[in-house]
Amino acid sequence: MTTDTETVHRIPPQSGTGFRLRRGEVLVVIDALGEQVSDLMAFAEDNHAEWLSSGRTFDYNETIYLTTGHVLYSNRSRPMFTLLRDDVGRHDFLLTPCSTETFELLYPPGTAEGHPSCFGNLVQAFAPFGIQPDQIPTTLNIFMNVLVGQDGRVNIAPPVSTAGQRLELRAEMDLIVGLTACSAEGSNNGTFKPIDYQIRRAQE
Incomplete structure (x- = not known):
């Protein structure tokens, strides 16, 4: 498909899957059929001790609800991504990727x-x-709909994303990226579907 x-x-x-993403390139993550979560993780290409950090990102944006214009930071407080376009407005950066233990303890x-699990798929990627x-x-967790109650309790609701909606992220450094089509029934309204992605070349 092109x-x-x-x-x-x-x-x-x-x-x-896993791939390199160069500084200035734009990663476009597309919910191909709707209601499908995609887990994303990234490491600095030149130093794998630097990774995408939820805590730093929340600190510097002063919100847990990330959308167009927000910057995603590394554990060393350097920008890794800028969100250029967000069709959905609901993503999660609180919960860990599903693992074998997730299904043992919660299912x-x-x-x-x-x-299959997102953690296992990221390990391979x-x-x-x-x-x-x-x-x-x-x-x-792109397109994942996590609701936070006043008491702090979290609830995973069906994604609100529909077919063809996307999140566009510009790389602010050279990266190694892992990306999944999530394997957890509870995150995807009980079904499993593909995730599409595109890498757009850096603007000259």
């Missing part, structure tokens, strides 16, 4: 056996770049 300029890649349901007994499992922190 556009006028760059290829649109498809991540199959319950899987993930019905027996669910975990053989169940980052392995060729030498990034280890314990280096993967909280992910930016």
Whole structure:
């Protein structure tokens, strides 16, 4: 599938991928069919001890609801992404990527056996770049609809994203990126669908 300029890649349901993203390039994450979450994590290409940080990002933007114009920061307080376009306005940066333990602790007994997970898919995606499992922190869960009550309790509601809606992120440094089509039933309104993405070249 192509556009006028760059290829649109498809991540199959319950899987993930890893790639390099150069400074100035724009990553476009597209909910191809609607109501599908995509977990994103990034590391500085030249130093894998620098990663995308939810805590620093919340601190410097003074909000947990990130959208167009916000900057996403690394654990070393350097800008990693700028959000250029947000069709949905609801994403999560509070919860960790689903893992085998997620399904063991939060889902019905027996669910975990053989169940794909975003954490497992990110481990595979980052392995060729030498990034280890314990280096993967909280992910930016694109299109995930997490509601926070007045008592602080969190509730995962169905995504509000519809088919074709997107989030565009401009890289502010050279990055290694991992991206998934989320594997957790509870995050995707009970279904699993693909995620599309595109890398737009840096503007000269």
